[in-house]
Amino acid sequence: VVDLALGLEIERLPEPQFDVLLRRKVRVIQIDPFSVSATAKIRYALKLVTGEVMSFEMNPSKITPETCPSETVVLVTGMSGAGKTTALKVFEDMDFEAIDNVPLSLLGNLVLGRQKPFNAPGLSRPIAVGVDIRTRDFGIEAFFTRYDTLVSAGEVEAKLVFLDCDDEELRRRYEETRHRHPLAADRPVADGIAHERRLVLALRDRADLVIDTTGMTTGEFKRLLQGNFTSPPENSLSIFLTSFSYRRGVPRSSDLVFDVRFLSNPHYDESLRDQTGLEEAVGKYVSRDPGFMEFFDSLTHLIEPLLPRYRAEGKSYLTIAAGCTGGRHRSVFVIEKLALWFENTGQKVQVLHRELANSP
Structure with missing residues (x-):
């Protein structure tokens, strides 16, 4: 007997440990129906109590997750x-x-x-x-x-x-x-x-x-x-790119972190202040920084030889983060450009702009 009823919040007598069904004494198992995998707990509890596999048949699922x-x-x-x-x-x-x-x-x-x-x-x-x-x-x-x-x-x-x-x-x-x-x-x-x-x-x-x-x-x-x-294809490496604001701290899951606060800051251009690194105008502003292309080329030259080494080591995921002061302009643009570079090399990536995602 499995009791899936919600427990009462008032004091009551202890729950019975056994019940009688069809003249047979049966153990009672009480389980919260909203706990993780209540049905799985039932199966395992019955198996452990009886010491044997239950005898009724089930049709196996044809779906292989x-x-x-x-x-x-x-x-x-x-x-x-x-x-x-x-x-x-x-x-x-x-x-x-x-x-x-x-x-x-x-x-x-x-x-x-x-x-x-x-x-x-x-x-x-x-x-x-x-x-x-x-x-x-x-x-x-x-x-x-x-x-x-x-x-x-x-x-x-x-x-x-x-x-x-x-x-x-x-x-x-x-x-x-x-x-x-x-x-x-x-x-x-x-x-x-x-x-x-x-x-x-x-x-x-x-x-x-x-x-x-x-x-x-x-x-x-x-x-x-x-x-x-999860089980990705053999030797695969899931790559995640994220932008962030140093004011709110470096994402703890980051493997590689790049500080891009040295780039020209669109925040000081009133026409760009309310825009983000996703906007073309902001991207052009950052790209005009004399040191941008040299930095970006160095960045990709650093990352490219690391990828096969990470795969050989069995690493299943890699998180690359770029941060600036507010996390809305320079870091967003750098991550977007890096995502495009990965795409051009035939590698899929997932992108998260933390501060944009947290914006109202």
């Missing part, structure tokens, strides 16, 4: 408030089975026993599991024991992703949402954050991928995960 191989298992952990719930939703959009806060004692059975669920070939998908300090029986040593077991079993490709965030932004997020930090209790949020950071430091050191979500938009976060965990 272009995602990670089915043997991929991603464990998502990190600082509370750094974006684990968002990450799991992104993984779910990428056709992962996404499950949050699975008890560590069940992790091995869930992952290693999940190939071909329901005994139906072709239904297996990659899985993303959220694990943090709120997980039942969580402990650093226990976590590494389970994780090392997954890796040494050789049946799956296990990846550990650690989500980090600046302490001040974590504090602000908790204050804005009015959520209580799991380790703060009656103490200030900052104390809970500091305590947690000490506890999870070893996880960060062992992670295959560390993502700092400080100042990162949901779109940037999604793009970063997709760049790492």
Whole structure:
């Protein structure tokens, strides 16, 4: 019996652990219907409780999603408030089975026993599991024991992703949402954050991928995960170009950053001040700078030989950022011109003008 009813907000008696159906005693499993992959939790819970694959048949889907191989298992952990719930939703959009806060004692059975669920070939998908300090029986040593077991079993490709965030932004997020930090209790949020950071430091050191979500938009976060965990063609490199304002900080996901504040600034031309680097007049103004063409040629000559080296290294994405004072004129034009250069070399790129995207 699976109870998908919303929990009442008033006090009530403990939920029954068993029910009687057709004169048989059946275990009751209570699941929040709006949590990540509630149906997946049902399947795994039943499988773990009974110890065997369910017997009813399912018609396998004819659609083969272009995602990670089915043997991929991603464990998502990190600082509370750094974006684990968002990450799991992104993984779910990428056709992962996404499950949050699975008890560590069940992790091995869930992952290693999940190939071909329901005994139906072709239904297996990659899985993303959220694990943090709120997980039942969580402990650093226990976590590494389970994780090392997954890796040494050789049946799956296990990846550990650690989500980090600046302490001040974590504090602000908790204050804005009015959520209580799991380790703060009656103490200030900052104390809970500091305590947690000490506890999870070893996880960060062992992670295959560390993502700092400080100042990162949901779109940037999604793009970063997709760049790492979708299955692009062999040796492909996804290239992202972004312009930004130094007043608002350098995008943390940037691999290569170029400061273009030395170029002539259209801001001081009143006829161009309210325009952007997307406008032809602004582009002509910046291009007339005596040093522009020499700079741009040097820029492309620097980038071009790096691309095959990044591909050979197995890098799946590359973010190139250009910044100026306001992020609306010079950096926008440089990124647009760089995008055109990539296009002329036969490479597809994605472009984001951060300050224009954030404009009212």
